[in-house]
Amino acid sequence: MLIMDYDKVVGKAKNWVASGKKTLKKGELERIRGIFDRFYLGNKGYVDKEAYDKARKSAKSMGELMVDTIEFLNGEIFRLEKKRRKLPMDNLQLKEAQKANDMNLRFIREFLKELEAP
Numbered sequence: 001m002l003i004m005d006y007d008k009v010v011g012k013a014k015n016w017v018a019s020g021k022k023t024l025k026k027g028e029l030e031r032i033r034g035i036f037d038r039f040y041l042g043n044k045g046y047v048d049k050e051a052y053d054k055a056r057k058s059a060k061s062m063g064e065l066m067v068d069t070i071e072f073l074n075g076e077i078f079r080l081e082k083k084r085r086k087l088p089m090d091n092l093q094l095k096e097a098q099k100a101n102d103m104n105l106r107f108i109r110e111f112l113k114e115l116e117a118p
Contacts, residue, residue, distance in 0.1 A: 010105075013067050028114065032059050035111050036056065036062040036066070042104070043104065046069050047069055051065060059115070063111065069104065070101060070105070076093070
């Protein structure tokens with residue numbers, strides 16, 4: 001995965017969340033909730049249930065939580081990669097965080113594709 005492509009997708013999601021212009025119909029919101037539910041299932045270790053329940057109320061909140069989770073994982077990946085002495089547990093955490101972040105990128109792409117659909 002190219003970092004530039006990754007930053008572009010996350011930046012696009014941030015811009016959409018910041019603008020908050022598009023209002024969604026009930027069917028559109030339900031499809032987005034489906035993507036968000038899959039996102040949560042893949043990130044239960046990084047997102048608490050209360051934040052998930054609160055974010056399900058609007059597409060903007062779901063987008064914010066997805067972007068925040070991805071940025072948190074980026075920080076964790078950076079921290080673990082820069083550690084001088086890595087314990088076996090650190091390598092395992094790093095691999096899990098990288099795997100989760102790759103999966104999250106797919107979810108946020110689906111999320112944006114659904115928002116941009118006519």
